[in-house]
Amino acid sequence: MKNVTITLDADTAQRVRVEAAQRNLSLSRFIGEVLRERLRKADDYERALQRILTMKPFPLKGPPQRYPSRDELYDRPVLRRR
16 A cells, blocks of 8 residues: 545545545545546546457448438327327
């Protein structure tokens, strides 16, 4: 474990103390867990981004088709009013 000193404004410090107390954690442990979770999410995002960027593009097959008109899209029995 590494000791680190941080500086918080009064409002943030108070809110963090309350949040830590509600979770029955020390302030130090709560801040550590918050930072770990944030770093984990950043790592997950980076891995997902790299996975997408390494994918090869796929060819679109078949002849091009026109987009349906608005009337065609919304001409469904479930949307018709009686």
